[in-house]
Amino acid sequence: MRKAPARKAARRALRKSAARFQGRRLLAALLAGALGLVGFITSPIGRKLGWTWLIHPGRRLYTRLTRTAVEERRARDTHIRDRLADEEAAADAEAAGDGTEQIGDTAERPEGPVPAPSTSNDKGESVSGFRFEEYAAEMESAAQQYEPESAMEILAMVEGLPAALTSVASVMQILAERADSEFPLEKEVADGFNDIFGALMSAVAVAEDMGPLFRTAHEQDIARHEDPRNGSEAEKGWNV
Numbered sequence: 001m002r003k004a005p006a007r008k009a010a011r012r013a014l015r016k017s018a019a020r021f022q023g024r025r026l027l028a029a030l031l032a033g034a035l036g037l038v039g040f041i042t043s044p045i046g047r048k049l050g051w052t053w054l055i056h057p058g059r060r061l062y063t064r065l066t067r068t069a070v071e072e073r074r075a076r077d078t079h080i081r082d083r084l085a086d087e088e089a090a091a092d093a094e095a096a097g098d099g100t101e102q103i104g105d106t107a108e109r110p111e112g113p114v115p116a117p118s119t120s121n122d123k124g125e126s127v128s129g130f131r132f133e134e135y136a137a138e139m140e141s142a143a144q145q146y147e148p149e150s151a152m153e154i155l156a157m158v159e160g161l162p163a164a165l166t167s168v169a170s171v172m173q174i175l176a177e178r179a180d181s182e183f184p185l186e187k188e189v190a191d192g193f194n195d196i197f198g199a200l201m202s203a204v205a206v207a208e209d210m211g212p213l214f215r216t217a218h219e220q221d222i223a224r225h226e227d228p229r230n231g232s233e234a235e236k237g238w239n240v
Helices: 004-050 057-098 134-144 150-157 162-180 187-219 219-228 232-238
Strands: none
Touching: 004 057, 004 162, 004 219, 057 162, 057 187, 150 162, 150 187, 150 219, 162 187, 187 219
16 A cells, blocks of 8 residues: 555556657657658759768658657656656565555465466357467468568568557557556566567667668669659669
């Protein structure tokens, strides 16, 4: 009970941090979209002059703003969790000082494993549960069967990776928050989910570099699609 107010405040702060992050992403999308219109003019000029900073300014701005928002959210969330840990430690010290036992010290626990309640109805169909591995297996199967129609389709997939990995990371963050506040789990488990969230956000940072890397490595090939000379039909004359 001593820790409940601190945990409630931490959950509220984490929700505000998440809302602020989504707001920053929306603002980045709006600004990048406006600058993207300018990019229709500057991108061909940048390719001809070799000035990469003129090529796709909208995408560059969105990547930079989103990366900054991710880093700031990570710093905010870390500060919130560190403050919660300090407040919980202070509550434990206060309880030890006045001789109050913690719930974890007095709660009765079974000596052996307890069978999990059934999650199936009489027909054997699953009625609840979240099986993350099934969704992951579907994505793995889709990747193995993926047959892109063109390299530009691969480029679109690569540029969508940061958003996809951010969604996966958000799953781990949600599990970390609910494990800490709702599920009957020890704090170490919530910390484990949070560690996975941090690792996935690091992967997001790497994925954000994949789009520019792809465009730099295949700059001439992409230019033939996005800025064809005398139209797409004329550009086909260079196909081998």
